[in-house]
Amino acid sequence: MITLSILCLLFSNAVTLRRDMSILFNRIAIIALIYCFLHEIVSLSLINKGIGLHGGLLHVTNITQIFHIFVFLVCILILQLTSFFPRKVWVKEHSSLKDLFFNNFIFYRTKIINKMGEHLKIIEYPKQLIFVVSGAIFLMSTNDLVSIFLSIELQSYGLYLLSTIYRNSELATTGGLIYFLLGGLSSCFILLGSALLYANSGTTNLDGLYIITSISDNINYCGVWYKPHYINFSLLIFSIGFLFKVSAAPFHFWSPEVYDAIPTIVTTFVAIIAKISIFILLLEIVYFTSNSFSDFNWTFGLLMSSLLSLIIGTVVGLTQFRVKRLLAYSTISHVGFILLALSITSIESIQAFVFYLMQYSISNLNAFIILVAIGFSYYFYVTDNKEHKELLDKNNSPVQLISQLRGYFYVNPILALSLAITIFSFVGVPPLVGFFAKQMVLSAALDSGYVFLSLVAILTSVVGAVYYLNIIKEIFFYKPEYKINSLLKDRKLLGYIYNNNDILIKNLYFKYNNIVMSSPISITISSITLIILLFIFMNKEWLNMGTILVQILFNN
Template sequence: MLLISILSLLLSNAVTIRRDISILFNRVAIIALSYSILHSITTLFILGKGIGLHGGLLNITSTTQIFNIFIFLVSILILQLTSFFPRKVWIPEHSSLTQLLFNNLVFYRTKVINKMGEHLRIIEYPLILLFIISGAVFLISTSDLISVFLAIELQSYGLYLLSTIYRNSELSTTGGLMYFLLGGLSSCFILLGTSLLYANSGTTNLDAIYAITSISDSTDVWYKPYYINFAFLVFSIGFLFKVSAAPFHFWSPDVYDAIPTVVTTFVAIVAKISIFIFLLEIVYYTKNYFTDFNWTYGLLISSFLSMIVGTVVGLTQFRIKRLFAYSTITHVGFILLGLGISSIESTQAFLYYLMQYSISNLNAFFILIAIGFSLYCYINDNKEYKELLDRNNSPIQLISQLKGYFYINPTLALSLAITLFSFAGIPPLAGFFGKQMVLSAAIDSGYIFIVLVAITTSVIGAVYYINIIKEIFFFSPEYKINPLLENLKFNGNVYNNKNVLIKSINFKYNNIAISSPIAITISVITLIILLFMFVNKEWLSMSTILVQYLFNY
């Protein structure tokens, strides 16, 4: 389905000259991904160790299918940002269900609904997204070193293109070029690890390498255990680069901050899901090999450094997307802790943490974008804000721009506060349960020191989240209504289905609101984070069942 959709969009891109119909292409991509979800659901319950495809290049299991569905779902939500206009006109007396279904409100709307926004005029955007999703799906299911490299490069090249897709933005081009150069370096590590594994084992098939690592130590004559461990360590460094884990994190704050917020939303979430699920299987099958020094200790060291770097450096940030980048590094530390321990409890915690963090991160970026769109009617005389580079594509760049936002839009401000408290691990929000599960599994496995570090960094990290909340709720806003709009009356006409004029109406600036797809997505995710205690059974049960499949229970 993904490949057919990519070919169709390629053909459509080739023959169209109107860039403004990209909004329709985004909707086509949403339909394609929805069908992909249905297809994955029909093949969800694969018993045993899965089904090998294409001569063992891919291996399909229940875990891969669940996370395919999850990636498709997250991608659909992200595509909503470019599939609908960000603002709408909301007039209560003309907003009943009957009015919405049978009548049509027409008004001069180019600027009101942001019809000329650059993110709505990039035809290639959904096409590149489908390429990245294809790479992510292949990477999750891969079972051979050759298909690993092909999948990770298919995913990575799409992300490099996506980062530089805003051609007129100097910042975006700079960020994308940095991402490309350092991503190329990480690919070198993956290739080096691959070649070392092949040189020692004589096979590229991961199942064969797992078989070698599970044989007793009498195989020292043929296979050197430390050699394979070293090869896996080099191999994992390439992937730690790509998920921005410390000490290989230095590209991510600059890239997150430079590229437009709509693009950051995708780059920050989808790439990490696929890589972590791929690493899960490798860690599980090789964790007991060569117990003197196992390569998975490298993941624990990276986890330790990620928590410290993400927390300490995050405290000094005043740009909000850089802050989110350091926040991500801290959370990657927790995810790596669950992954590196590789017990039943830690793997369950790892699966849950990865899913809840992806959804919370998505919500944070959605709200950031919605705040930018909601300030259409307001002006700010602060000279610093007017001199920000690329402010059309990333309207909210500084934490101080959120000052007093609660008095402009209380609902969005509360949603952001709930998401940030979840990041900080405040009970009873979804983020608290993730941290509690990871730390509990680490204590059970005897990693007391790293648990103490994790708890300390969580407490310190809460400071920068609370700082954002302080700016939003405890200061007066610097924004004021644009004098040009304050007394201006917009004109509109209501037509019925037969295009007959029913009446003419006037509306004011306060009738302009965030469009329904964005508002509904933010509302639903915020409620899931807030009310997780009451809907936790399905989520936790699913991670338990996936772990039992993996651990043969």
């Protein structure tokens, strides 16, 4: 279905002349992803312990299926940002069900609903996004060194193109080029690790590699050709390439630059999808090889990366004044927690890993969607701040500085509260979902004897709260610098109400405060915020799913 939708979008993009048709292509992509989502849910009950496809190149298990479903869901939510116009007119007198179904409200739409916004003119966007999704889906299910490399490159090339898809943006082109060059470097590490693994084990199939590593302590008499530590070293090099891709320290230096340079709508996708697929691949590799080497284990490299990510993501984040750079360092810090849970490989830690990855992806998605919504909500506001007026690439990333959020609570209280709840979840304030995720990781680390790393994680969480709370301070404790545009303040805008037979019923006047966020964005933000806020009342299903997945993995 994914391949078919890519081909359809490819052909339709080639023959269309109108670039503003992008909104329809995005909706087609959503329909294709909904089909894939439903297909995975139906097939979830058919597969028990896993099934090998294409001669062992792919391996579908319940864990990969659950994360396929999760990736499809996240992508559908991200595509909503470009599948509907960001603003609408809401008039109380024309809001009954009867009026909505039997009458049409027509008004001057181009400026109000942002019909000519650049994100609605890029017809290639949904096609590239589905390319990345297909790479992510293959990567999660892959079971061979060859298919790993093909999948990671399919995913990465799509992300490079997405980063530079705003062809008129100099900043986005710069960010995409940095991403491409350093992504190519990380692919070299993956390729080198794969070559060393093949040279030592004689197989590209991961099942064969797992068998060799599980009996490596007993076959030291085999002769000169086989050395267990050679595979250990190869896996360490192999993992460095993936740590580059997920921006874990000390290989993190590209992500703040790229996140900040590319448009916010694209950052939303780049920051989330690439990490989910790579972590699920690493989960299987770590689980099957972590207990195979008696003295030095390659997963020690993941622990060191976890420690550095926690420290660097927190300390360097304290100096940031740009929103997306701060969110990049926040991501590096949270990657530290995910790597800590991944490296321990106990039942409790893998459960914490699955839960943390899911909740952080959802919280991060909410933060970026709110940032995009805040940018759209500044439509009828003006500012005298010279720094805000002279921002580069302002059309594609309206909110770039933390100071732009100053006093936003007085502009839109509900959106400001949603952002505050998401930020408090990042901090780990109970009873929000982020608190339970951090508590599960720390509990698993302490149970396994990682006391020092647990102390570092706790301290960095406390220090990291400083830069999160700085955003809260800006939003709630200052008066806004933005003023309503004097041209719109007292102006009455004219709309027309027609019935289904296109007969004019009446003229309707509305003011600037009748222009609100469109329903898809509002519903998405409110739903995710309620999940974050009310997790304590609906935690059973989510935690039970994690427990079942881990039991299936360990019983295999």
